[in-house]
Amino acid sequence: MNGLLTDLYELTMAAGYFQAGKAAEVATFEFAIRRLPPNRNYVLAAGLPEAVDYLLNLSFTAEEIDYLRGLAQFARAPREFFDYLRDFRFTGDLFAVPEGTPLFAGEPLLTVRAPIIEAQLPETYLLSAVSFQTLVASKAARVVAAAEGRSVIEFGTRRAHTPEAGVLGARAAYLGGCAATSNALAGFRFSIPVAGTAGHSWVMSFACEDGAFRKLQSALGENAVQLLDTYDVAQAARRVAALGRPLWGVRIDSGDFLECSRQVRAILDEAGLQEARIMVSGDLDEYRIRELLAAGAPIDAFGVGTQISVSADAPSLSGVYKMVEMEIGGIKRYTAKYSDDKSTIPGAKQIFRDVARDVVARSGECGRGEALLRPVILGGRLVEPLPALEQARERARESVARLSPALRQLETTDPWPVIYSRELRALMEQTRANLMGTAPAS
């Protein structure tokens, strides 16, 4: 399963490692965040279940192997390599930061340690699966913060990059603090609360708007959310007010939300419908929500789509998956690359988070505070069941609440201090001297 869902070069490297007699060498790779995305003071780790599921089930079908055999790039690969793929399974270790943990630039999110081919192949899948959910959860947290306690409902599947991305995006958005999703499959699969009752087509399918409102109310009762902006918002609000209860409330999907919400609130209140809620949706992001609330708009819930589900202002994460050490017969060798502007840091690591800073240390070092990277898979087996989505969501809520107000605000600010331990710095210098043949940087 999923064996080919990777970049071809992972597979050509695998064949190369095999041919070069390196298959038994053990490599450690690290998925780290090079820089924070624009407009972000932190990201929220998310997507670990998909990473785990992938590693535990990674395999190749006979047809996939035949496909590879037919490619020019594998013309020189020995038959034994394809036998190896046929029997492939991941036997290594995965260490990961729990979902819902805020992370900062330069920090590793997960570490894979396994025989080199097993550690190399997952690069592409892990980067994609984990980066995507991390981006969405991080964006959702910002939107939720801006809503100051009002519900944010994720509406983004139609803008997600494939419908399936909508399902996983809904999961990440809920982890980041959204109250519900419009995606029914996400509700089914992850037990996320689902929301949504009618679109403009409902109203348009009836000859008269009034009839549309009446029929929605009779079909949905106290769950009915009447959509007001198909023709004229104020007129629609008066129609809804005339119908009265039962009713959850109304939704406005276009126009000037401040003015419309005030007008609609007045119409509903005058009809004695004080408990009827007002939801707005359409082109919302965290800044627009903050602006509306600062202006005193009487809005109870926000429906947010595009901005959350594609993390529109930051649709990609600069995650890298880099080899940090090799072990051959118990002897370790530390690895790094020194490309312009894209250097990496050698050695397996741990992050220690205390009240004032994060220390990135060598794994095995003793440090103060919470150790963030924890064993998830050891020897190809899950150590213990992953925390449920609700727990991850709660971890996100609590950890974000503990961040400083400056880090929680929408504007970017001075970064949370992330420093390297003395031992890690020593390793960096030794490795550079070894690989680049220069004296240690002073």
Place this chain on the structure above:
Amino acid sequence: MNGLLTDLYELTMAAGYFQAGKAAEVATFEFAIRRLPPNRNYVLAAGLPEAVDYLLNLSFTAEEIDYLRGLAQFARAPREFFDYLRDFRFTGDLFAVPEGTPLFAGEPLLTVRAPIIEAQLPETYLLSAVSFQTLVASKAARVVAAAEGRSVIEFGTRRAHTPEAGVLGARAAYLGGCAATSNALAGFRFSIPVAGTAGHSWVMSFACEDGAFRKLQSALGENAVQLLDTYDVAQAARRVAALGRPLWGVRIDSGDFLECSRQVRAILDEAGLQEARIMVSGDLDEYRIRELLAAGAPIDAFGVGTQISVSADAPSLSGVYKMVEMEIGGIKRYTAKYSDDKSTIPGAKQIFRDVARDVVARSGECGRGEALLRPVILGGRLVEPLPALEQARERARESVARLSPALRQLETTDPWPVIYSRELRALMEQTRANLMGTAPAS
């Protein structure tokens, strides 16, 4: 299959239509592009096979139906509605613009005509699947145009919003003109050429860079692409030059591409390796590629990831799926919404493209030029097999070549003229007068 992969409100509306006795009414919905994304003079239609596959296979499992029954939103839905879902299949019609066709703001990309529930449910899935591939194909076409005949290889799966989106993104990028993809599953599934041989980890896994190059060459022969920027580009180039043939060429993944490519070209040429190619990759987009080529950089191929696979400068498409007409017992009623800034245009349509402009007309009108919307599914059955990916790619290439030079350039320009036929304008006026109770706009 996939019945729940939609927004909940499609399903609550379905239950409402059912309860309101509207299940036999026939609705026509239209997927149109409201505005072009930023920096785009056109988009390339893509994603039709996923839309067709979805419509032909849309169904609900017993577990999915049980899930819906348990939701508060369906508490009032009659038992017969769930029986209806159990037997659901799409029996309607799909008209679509062929993949690889350039489209402009305000144009319909596809039309669905079916009993109202069947036409309503697909909204979310169709918007997501088609918008995503359309965005990626459109972005790829720009990058390919900037490369002026040099190969562009799509490297973006690791940045795609889920690994599966990487597979479909690879398809769309190929449709838009990319020469190959790094995604092995996309190669397997869609017969797209695949590329890629080694990453930095290959080099790092060997104690000496020289050994890494030697072993890659022996594993891959004339397919070997040596990656030069793990430590020092010039030194690496000299090592590759010393090894000589067989070799496809080299890749540079960081640094100043202009300077590095010149330096590397000189080293390779001096060693008599004139036919060895230079590929660059890393943070490339169409502007950067144009700049490099304008400066005369001796680059033979570009690897482009993030910018293509998430359409980074325009990660969402303002596609809408709106009801345009209803038929009850042979009598038609035209529908539109008149929300601020988000009005829609009533009636099923056709697009006629001739040499000077597009005319959006009522379906059934006679017009000049190519009629772009074609029947794909009629009565729930595929009319004929869809064009192969290669044909769609060729259609894209030919149609883009026929666009004016201004529309093909990277900067935005005056839009291609899209006008409404006299009949369509008359329908718009009548419908507005009917629905808004006002005199026709003059």
